[in-house]
Every structure is written in structure tokens, then in C-alpha cells.
Amino acid sequence: MNTFLKRVIAILFSIAIGVFAYSYFNDGLKKPKSPKKTVSFKVDDLKLEVFYNRPSKRNREIFGALVPYNKIWRTGANEATTFETNKVLKIGNDSLQAGKYTLWTIPNDTAWNVIFNRKQYEWGVDHETLEPMREAEFDVINIIVPVQKINSVVEQFTIAFDNSTDNLTLTMAWDNVKIEVPLK
Numbered sequence: 001m002n003t004f005l006k007r008v009i010a011i012l013f014s015i016a017i018g019v020f021a022y023s024y025f026n027d028g029l030k031k032p033k034s035p036k037k038t039v040s041f042k043v044d045d046l047k048l049e050v051f052y053n054r055p056s057k058r059n060r061e062i063f064g065a066l067v068p069y070n071k072i073w074r075t076g077a078n079e080a081t082t083f084e085t086n087k088v089l090k091i092g093n094d095s096l097q098a099g100k101y102t103l104w105t106i107p108n109d110t111a112w113n114v115i116f117n118r119k120q121y122e123w124g125v126d127h128e129t130l131e132p133m134r135e136a137e138f139d140v141i142n143i144i145v146p147v148q149k150i151n152s153v154v155e156q157f158t159i160a161f162d163n164s165t166d167n168l169t170l171t172m173a174w175d176n177v178k179i180e181v182p183l184k
Contacts, residue, residue, distance in 0.1 A: 034077035041161035041168075047086045048183075050103070050170070052076035054156045062175040069108045072115075072132045074124030075172070076157060080104075080133065081124070083116060083170075090184040091116070092143040104134045105172070109147065112172075112179050116141040148178045 034053040041048040055077040060066050067073050075081045081103040089096045102121055106113040119138035126133055150173065157174040169180040 036078075037159075039159055039161065041163070043163065043168075045087070048161060048170075049084045050081065050159050050161075051079075052081040052103075052157075052159055053078040054158065055174075056156045057153065057175055063107055063177055064109065067107055070106060072134055073105050073107060074132050074134075075103050075105045076124070076159075079123055080121040081159070082120070091141050091181065094141045094143070096141055101140065102134070104132065107147075107177075111144050111146050114141075114143050114145055114179070114181050115139050143181060145179045145181055148180070150176050150178050152176075154178075 034055040037052055037054050039050045039052075053076045063069065082100055083103045084100040085096065086098050088098055096116055099118070100120065101116040101118055104115040104117055106115070115134070117134055117138045118140050119135060121133045123133060125131060153176055154173045158172070160171050160173075162169045162171050162180070168183045170183055171178060171180050173179075
């Protein structure tokens with residue numbers, strides 16, 4: 001085999017390895033239906049971070065249907081949603097110690113129960129039963145927050161931090177619903 005042909009084969013092989021590696025490390029070449037998202041908030045020496053997967057509405061009925069009322073929800077898709085703080089936070093009347101928690105919710109039409117659970121779970125639901133993996137004995141904070149109806153439709157489930165009025169909140173919005181968890 002001549003030298004030119006060997007170089008062409010080596011280049012094509014390198015390109016194939018590169019495409020495979022990119023695909024493997026970036027969840028494939030197609031856009032995932034529930035992409036991963038990390039949201040961070042920093043002020044002074046406080047650092048907060050939420051990791052979650054963002055499902056889309058895609059013309060579906062969300063709350064009371066896809067996400068049933070009065071049942072535990074993994075608060076996103078795929079892996080369990082995590083919440084991490086490097087400082088003690090006051091949430092409602094309770095204190096959340098510095099550390100990493102999983103975040104669960106029980107939505108209904110007027111209020112959501114937001115739950116911080118100290119156990120880390122590999123996935124959000126059991127693969128066989130499709131039931132959420134949360135174990136209630138590891139819950140450290142349960143807070144009930146009111147549902148706010150919003151005028152616009154949020155296509156992709158969104159978690160964010162809002163400190164616009166010097167009152168820090170953890171917000172969650174999807175479809176025409178928004179909740180705010182006060183953090184101090």
C-alpha cells in the first residue's frame with residue numbers, strides 16, 4: 001500500500017474516532033428530549049447549585065396528567081434533581097445544613113410540597129416499577145409553597161434562582177405554573 005493511501009486511511013480513522021467520542025460524551029448527535037442543566041448562584045461566600053434534566057411540554061397536558069397531582073415527582077426527568085449548598089440555609093421555619101440533597105416535589109393545583117432529601121439516588125425512578133425512588137425517612141425539609149399561574153407557557157421545565165428583590169428564592173416553572181421556595 002502506498003504512503004498516500006495509508007495517510008488517507010489514518011485521517012479517516014481519526015475522524016471516525018473523533019465523531020464517536022463527541023457523540024459518546026455529548027449524549028449522542030441528536031438533541032436529547034430532556035437535556036441536562038446546572039444552575040448556579042453565588043453571592044458573597046454563599047454558593048448554591050441545582051442539577052436537573054429539563055423535560056419539554058411538547059403539546060402535552062402537564063400538571064394533573066403527565067405529572068399527577070398529590071404524588072411524589074422527581075422534579076424533572078431522568079436522574080434525580082440535586083440541590084447543593086455550601087452554607088446553612090433557612091427554608092421556611094427549618095434549617096438546611098450545608099451539603100448535597102435530592103429535590104422532590106408533590107404538586108397539586110394550589111400548592112406544592114417541596115422536599116429536600118439527604119440521600120443521593122442514581123436515577124429519579126425505579127426502572128421496573130417506574131415509581132419515584134425517594135425514601136421519605138431521609139427527608140430533611142418539607143415546605144408547602146403556593147402555585148402561581150403565569151400568563152405565558154414555559155415550554156421546558158425550568159429551575160432558577162431569583163434574587164431580584166433581595167429576597168432569594170428557588171423558582172420552578174413549567175407550562176403555566178410557577179412556584180417560589182424562599183431561601184435565607
